[in-house]
Amino acid sequence: MRRSDMAGRAFFCGADMDALPLKEDSGLDFQSCSSASHMCGHDSHAAMLLSAAQILKEHEDQLHGSVKLMFQPGEETGAGARIMVENGALTSPKVDVAFGLHVQPTEATGTIGYAAGVNSASLDTFILNIQGSGGHSSQPQLCTDPLMILNQVYQALNLLVTREADPAAMVTLTCGVTKGGTAVNITPNKAELHIGMRTLDVEAAEYLKQRIPKMIDHYVKAWNGTYELTEFHTPCTFSDQGLCESLVPHLAEIVGADKVHQIPPMTGTEDFGYVTKEVPGMFVFLGARQRGNAPLHSPKMVLDEAVLPLSAALHANAAAAWLQENGRETV
Numbered sequence: 159m160r161r162s163d164m165a166g167r168a169f170f171c172g173a174d175m176d177a178l179p180l181k182e183d184s185g186l187d188f189q190s191c192s193s194a195s196h197m198c199g200h201d202s203h204a205a206m207l208l209s210a211a212q213i214l215k216e217h218e219d220q221l222h223g224s225v226k227l228m229f230q231p232g233e234e235t236g237a238g239a240r241i242m243v244e245n246g247a248l249t250s251p252k253v254d255v256a257f258g259l260h261v262q263p264t265e266a267t268g269t270i271g272y273a274a275g276v277n278s279a280s281l282d283t284f285i286l287n288i289q290g291s292g293g294h295s296s297q298p299q300l301c302t303d304p305l306m307i308l309n310q311v312y313q314a315l316n317l318l319v320t321r322e323a324d325p326a327a328m329v330t331l332t333c334g335v336t337k338g339g340t341a342v343n344i345t346p347n348k349a350e351l352h353i354g355m356r357t358l359d360v361e362a363a364e365y366l367k368q369r370i371p372k373m374i375d376h377y378v379k380a381w382n383g384t385y386e387l388t389e390f391h392t393p394c395t396f397s398d399q400g401l402c403e404s405l406v407p408h409l410a411e412i413v414g415a416d417k418v419h420q421i422p423p424m425t426g427t428e429d430f431g432y433v434t435k436e437v438p439g440m441f442v443f444l445g446a447r448q449r450g451n452a453p454l455h456s457p458k459m460v461l462d463e464a465v466l467p468l469s470a471a472l473h474a475n476a477a478a479a480w481l482q483e484n485g486r487e488t489v
Contacts, residue, residue: 167222167223167224167254167481167484167485168223168224168225168226168251168252168253168254169223169224169225169226169253169254169255169256169257169476169477169480169481170225170226170227170228170248170253170254170255170256170257170433170437170439171207171210171225171226171227171228171256171257171258171473171476171477172207172227172228172230172239172256172257172258172430172433173200173203173204173206173207173227173228173229173230173258174200174203174204174230174231174232174233174238174239174429175200175201175203175204175229175230175231176200176230176231176232176233176234176235176238177190177194177195177196177197177198177200177201178194178195178196178197178198178234178455179193179194180193180194180195180197180455180457181193181195181457182195182196182197182457183457183458184457184458184459184460185458185460186460195457197454197455197456197457197459198233198234198454198455198459199260199261199263199446199454199459199461200233202261202446202461202465202466202469203259203260203261204229205466206259206466206469206470206473207227207229207470207473209466209467209469209470210227210469210470210471210472210473210474210477211227212470213470213471213474214474214477214478217474217478220478221477221478221481221485222481222482222484222485223481223484223485224251224481225477225478225481226247226251226253228242228247228433230242232429233428233429235390236281236283236390236392236427236429237390237392237429238429239429239430239431239432239433240392240429240432243432243433243436247433248433248436248437253436253437254437254438254484255398255401255437255438255439255440255480256430256433256434256437256438256439256440257405257439257440257441257442257473257476257477258428258430258433258439258440258441258442259441259442259443259444259469259472259473260428260441260442260443260444261443261444261445261446261454261461261465261469262443262444262445262446262454263446263447263448263451263452263453263454263459263460263461263462264447264451264453265443265445265446265447266417266445266447267445267446267447267448267462267464267465267468268413268414268417268444268445268464268465268468269413269417269418269419269444269445270409270413270417270418270419270442270443270444270445270472271419271420271421271442271443271445272397272402272406272418272420272421272440272441272442272443273397273420273421273422273423273424274397274398274399274402274420275396275397275399275423276358276360276394276395276396276423277394277395277396277397277423277424277428277434277441278394278395278423278424278425278426278427278428278431278441279328279356279357279358279394279423279424279425279426279427280356280357280358280360280363280391280392280393280394280427280431281354281355281356281390281391281392281427282354282355282356282363282366282367282370282389282390282391282392283352283353283354283355283389283390283391283392284352284353284354284355284370284371284374284387284388284389285350285351285352285353285387285388285389285390286308286311286350286351286352286353286374286385286386286387287348287349287350287385287386287387288304288307288308288311288338288348288349288350288351288378288383288384288385289304289347289348289383289384289385289386290302290303290304290305290307290345290346290347290348290349290383291345291347292344292345292346292347293344293345294343294344294345295342295343295344295345296343298345301345302381302382302383303345303381304338304346304347304348304349304383305338305339305345305346305349306381307349307377307378307381307383308336308338308349308350308351310377310381311351311373311374311377311378312333312336312351312353314373314377315331315353315370315373315374316331318366318369318370318373319331319355319366322365322366322369323357323362323365323366324359324362326359327357327358327359327361327362328357328358328359328425329355329356329357329359329362329366330355330356330357330425331353331354331355332353332354332355332356333351333352333353334352334353334354335350335351335352336349336350336351336352337349337350337351338350353370355370356425356426356427358394358423358425360393360394363394367389367391371387371389374387392427392429392431392432393431393432393435394431395428395429395430395431395434395439395441396431396434396435396439397434397439397440397441397442398434398438398439398440400438401438401439401440402440404480404483405440405476405479405480406418408475408476408479408480409442409472409475409476411475411479412468412471412472412475413468413472421443424443428441442472444465444468444469444472445465446461446462446465447462448460448461448462
């Protein structure tokens with residue numbers, strides 16, 4: 159949306175919209191009947207931004223620039239925003255600043271939390287496929303055991319984090335997937351390991367992203383295996399200090415100044431970081447607590463729907479106010 163008589167200052171609002179491979183157990187009349195469900199609130203994010211689009215469209219002639227809306231798939235993969243940014247989401251018109259939000263069902267409805275600076279952890283994913291040489295478990299000397307190699311790699315990477323990362327950097331390393339084997343007396347040919355590393359420290363992430371592949375290479379080859387390694391890297395999300403100072407008063411206009419506060423960075427990952435890597439951004443967490451207080455990614459998570467009009471107003475007011483303060487007319 160933009161006024162035809164305005165120059166190209168552009169405000170960007172983002173909303174994810176993908177679901178989770180999770181069977182819903184919320185008890186709602188309209189709960190998902192499939193094996194996929196919106197237990198991270200992304201359906202609400204899309205509804206919020208659609209409502210904000212309607213508000214902005216109705217006041218389009220009052221906007222002092224452009225508002226660009228991103229409805230993003232694939233946030234749970236950590237790559238949806240990257241693909242959209244790579245395909246021009248921040249161009250034509252060129253985006254100046256960005257705003258995003260995420261519902262938080264464990265916080266009181268209408269409260270807003272934000273962290274200036276690093277706002278959420280990076281996530282570095284390593285998918286390792288190990289090729290060994292299978293055979294009978296009674297003849298290990300004739301085999302190259304990929305499950306043993308998998309175990310060695312996983313232990314080594316956990317030790318790496320404890321010995322080469324600053325403890326103050328908050329680095330976690332988790333094995334989310336292991337695959338391999340069919341029977342107790344068979345050494346398999348292949349094994350698969352998925353590793354996820356999170357940190358709030360950019361320097362630590364950059365260092366460990368270089369060390370982890372080297373460790374994998376050395377351990378697999380030490381035990382005569384071969385491998386394929388696939389990597390995905392989702393950066394930290396940053397909330398720009400200046401933009402936060404500019405937008406907080408306009409968020410407070412919607413929910414009240416007493417409900418807007420700074421919080422510690424989130425140790426989870428939000429791929430809005432691909433946007434804030436390119437332009438100044440602000441990302442906030444919006445309370446939407448309902449009965450039970452089930453957290454995100456729980457099959458019982460329920461949102462307070464009173465948050466829907468609030469969030470639409472937050473998007474629209476932030477965009478319109480920033481453009482009024484920073485947009486300029488063409489001459």
